[in-house]
Amino acid sequence: MKHRIVVSAVCVFDDAGRLLTVRKRGTGMFMHPGGKPEAGETAVQAAARELAEEVGIVLDPRALQLMGVWIADAANEAATDIEATVFMAPGTWQAHPSAEIDEIRWLELDAEPTPDLAPLLTDHILPELARPRSGDNFS
Numbered sequence: 001m002k003h004r005i006v007v008s009a010v011c012v013f014d015d016a017g018r019l020l021t022v023r024k025r026g027t028g029m030f031m032h033p034g035g036k037p038e039a040g041e042t043a044v045q046a047a048a049r050e051l052a053e054e055v056g057i058v059l060d061p062r063a064l065q066l067m068g069v070w071i072a073d074a075a076n077e078a079a080t081d082i083e084a085t086v087f088m089a090p091g092t093w094q095a096h097p098s099a100e101i102d103e104i105r106w107l108e109l110d111a112e113p114t115p116d117l118a119p120l121l122t123d124h125i126l127p128e129l130a131r132p133r134s135g136d137n138f139s
Contacts, residue, residue, distance in 0.1 A: 003080045004071075008047035008087070009034030011067065011125065012057060015092040018106035019129070021117070022054060025102040029075035031118035032086065032125070033057075033101075043085040055095035055104060063090050067128065075118035084120050 009032035012020040021030035033054045037046035048061040064087035074080035097104050109129055113122045 003077075004083055005036065005074060005077070005080060006083045006085075007034055007036055008043045008050065008085050009120070010047050010051050010064065010087050010089050011129070012051070012055070012089045012093050012095065014094065014106055016106070018108055019125075020055065020093070020095055021105050021107050021121070022097065022101045023103040023105070023116075024076070024100050027076045027102075028116055029118050030103075030105055030107075030116055031075050031121060032084075033095075034084070034086075044087060047085070047087045051089065053099045054097075054101045056098055057089065057093050057095055059089065064088065065090065067125075070120060070124040072118070072120040072123055075120070082120060086120075086125060 011032060022033050023030050033051050034047060035050040037043060044061040044064050047064055048059060052058045067086045067088050069085050071081050071083050074082045095104055113126060
């Protein structure tokens with residue numbers, strides 16, 4: 001049985017409609033900004049805290065919109081799954097790498113996924129964002 005890590009992650013877009021991805025120091029995979037909740041922290045509180053720490057985007061946790069919860073292979077840890085609660089940040093943003101983030105990259109949603117994208121992105125989030133929608137604003 002695989003080890004499982006619980007994380008919160010956030011989809012953030014720029015004014016060109018590109019999705020923010022980050023690469024943590026010492027790793028090769030790009031993923032959402034996010035991380036593990038601290039003791040007593042809810043998933044949405046962890047998402048907002050990690051967003052501020054990792055890319056300098058500060059917003060009220062109540063502004064984040066829940067997209068869903070997915071299980072995926074961990075990008076940087078062998079034999080490990082992540083259980084990711086993923087949120088959408090409202091509006092458009094600029095970001096800069098902070099804390100353990102070594103690099104940011106804005107991803108065109110219609111581009112072919114590259115091999116350096118985390119499985120959560122390629123297997124769950126990008127297909128979810130590509131789905132036709134009515135009544136929500138995920139695009």
